[in-house]
Amino acid sequence: MSSYVRLSRADLARSVLAWAARTGRPLTVGNGFLAREVAAAGDGQHVLFLLAGMGLAPAVAAGVAKASGGPTAALEGDGNHLMGLAGTATIALHGLPVTHIVHWNGGWESTGGQCLLEPGSVRDAGVALGYAWSARVDSETGLRSALALADTVSGPGLIHVIGAMGEPAAARTVLSMPENARQFRSWLAERTPAPCT
Amino acid sequence: MTIAPALPITQSPVTPSPEPVTEAAGVVVGVLERLGVEFAIGVADSQLSDVLAAIAKQVPLLFAAREDAAVAFAVGMELAGRRSAVFMKNAGLGTSLDSLISLAIAAEVPVLLVVGWAGSGRDTLAHHVVMGDRTIALLAAAGIEHDVVRRSGSPGDVTAFSARAASAARRHRPYALVVEP
Numbered sequence: 001m002s003s004y005v006r007l008s009r010a011d012l013a014r015s016v017l018a019w020a021a022r023t024g025r026p027l028t029v030g031n032g033f034l035a036r037e038v039a040a041a042g043d044g045q046h047v048l049f050l051l052a053g054m055g056l057a058p059a060v061a062a063g064v065a066k067a068s069g070g071p072t073a074a075l076e077g078d079g080n081h082l083m084g085l086a087g088t089a090t091i092a093l094h095g096l097p098v099t100h101i102v103h104w105n106g107g108w109e110s111t112g113g114q115c116l117l118e119p120g121s122v123r124d125a126g127v128a129l130g131y132a133w134s135a136r137v138d139s140e141t142g143l144r145s146a147l148a149l150a151d152t153v154s155g156p157g158l159i160h161v162i163g164a165m166g167e168p169a170a171a172r173t174v175l176s177m178p179e180n181a182r183q184f185r186s187w188l189a190e191r192t193p194a195p196c197t
Numbered sequence: 198m199t200i201a202p203a204l205p206i207t208q209s210p211v212t213p214s215p216e217p218v219t220e221a222a223g224v225v226v227g228v229l230e231r232l233g234v235e236f237a238i239g240v241a242d243s244q245l246s247d248v249l250a251a252i253a254k255q256v257p258l259l260f261a262a263r264e265d266a267a268v269a270f271a272v273g274m275e276l277a278g279r280r281s282a283v284f285m286k287n288a289g290l291g292t293s294l295d296s297l298i299s300l301a302i303a304a305e306v307p308v309l310l311v312v313g314w315a316g317s318g319r320d321t322l323a324h325h326v327v328m329g330d331r332t333i334a335l336l337a338a339a340g341i342e343h344d345v346v347r348r349s350g351s352p353g354d355v356t357a358f359s360a361r362a363a364s365a366a367r368r369h370r371p372y373a374l375v376v377e378p
Contacts, residue, residue, distance in 0.1 A: 026277075028273075048276070050300065051303075052295075052299035052300065052303055053269065053295060053296060053299040053300030053303070054295070054299075055265075056265065056266070056269035056295075056296055056300055059261075059265075059266040059267075059269035059270050059273070060269045060270070060272050060273040060276075060300075061273060062266075062269075062270050062273060063238075063269065063270035063271060063272060063273020063274040063275075063276075063277070063281075064273040064274070064276060064277045065273075066236070066259075066270070066273075066274060067273065067274040067277035067278065067279040068277045084266070085262075086261065086262035086263035086265065086266040087262070087266040087269060087270075089262035089266075090260075090261045090262045090263075090266045090267075090270065093260065093261075093262065094259065121201075123199070123201050124201050126201070127201045133200060133201075134200065134201045135198050135199065135200045135201075136198065136199045136200075136201075137198045142198040145198045146198055149200075177303045177304040177305070178303075178304055178305040178369075180304070181276060181304040181305060181306055184276055185276045185277075185278075188276060188277050188278065189278060
């Protein structure tokens with residue numbers, strides 16, 4: 001029997017959104033209930049929602065990191081993560097400063113709750129592909145520690161968040177993808193550009 | 198919180214080829230220069246090797262694990278204000294359709310593609326031809342404007358190609374240079 005004290009999807013979304021805003025990180029969010037939750041969590045000028053394009057949020061964050069020379073973050077669910085492992089490998093290949101947060105609730109919840117078995121450890125997959133560090137958390141305290149680690153360790157890092165299915169879902173975001181992309185682009189342009197290496 | 202130890206990773210820099218630039222490669226590089234491309238990212242293709250060597254002389258050449266990740270990477274670069282080109286074999290176009298349609302086109306972020314047209318012209322390998330025969334129709338169905346860079350006769354007009362690529366970018370649409378083998 002599991003002894004985890006699980007972090008809710010809504011709490012995860014609020015915490016990551018606030019951390020990214022506080023640290024000035026652009027945040028890309030994979031599609032599904034997580035995107036809805038982040039949109040519901042508050043003002044997100046610094047957020048790009050991938051309402052479609054499953055599995056691509058980390059690769060977009062990698063492109064932003066390469067172009068800006070600064071750290072970025074990607075938040076996605078387990079289904080997105082499995083589909084987008086090529087993006088994870090690309091981040092690792094170039095050692096880009098992407099904090100990659102994977103919410104593992106063990107299923108495809110937005111499509112009806114189909115169950116998904118965890119293929120070993122997501123945390124270990126991050127370092128196996130070449131990330132500088134990775135952590136596994138199951139609580140708000142653990143998440144805070146991992147996000148603090150992301151602020152101090154350079155290079156790509158993966159935070160594997162243990163979640164659970166069956167939580168209520170937020171409403172769909174009303175922002176269209178083009179509107180969101182323009183908003184995200186404007187937010188990025190207003191930041192002080194960093195040298196591109 | 199539990200932490201996994203990191204493993205060392207090594208990367209080799211891409212060394213520009215000393216070979217002279219082919220006519221087809223010159224057209225591709227000419228278009229990329231006119232569009233202000235600063236990076237190229239993608240998956241290598243043997244039939245694009247001369248083109249990739251020529252691009253590497255001009256801008257950093259980056260590699261992705263798969264073509265759809267390269268398209269998403271380019272979307273991120275474009276949103277951050279830096280133009281890039283995505284290179285791939287036409288087989289990778291199939292892998293990239295969701296990235297191109299559900300991300301780049303849906304979000305109205307322009308992407309410039311350089312696609313090796315395996316299975317056309319002198320490339321008669323059966324497992325290439327099956328994709329080669331469908332490449333142009335696939336681009337059209339996906340709403341991706343394109344021009345063909347030829348290997349025989351005139352390779353193409355850099356000015357005209359650049360104008361069409363720039364027009365597509367202004368309309369937030371993808372554009373592809375399709376390079377014959």
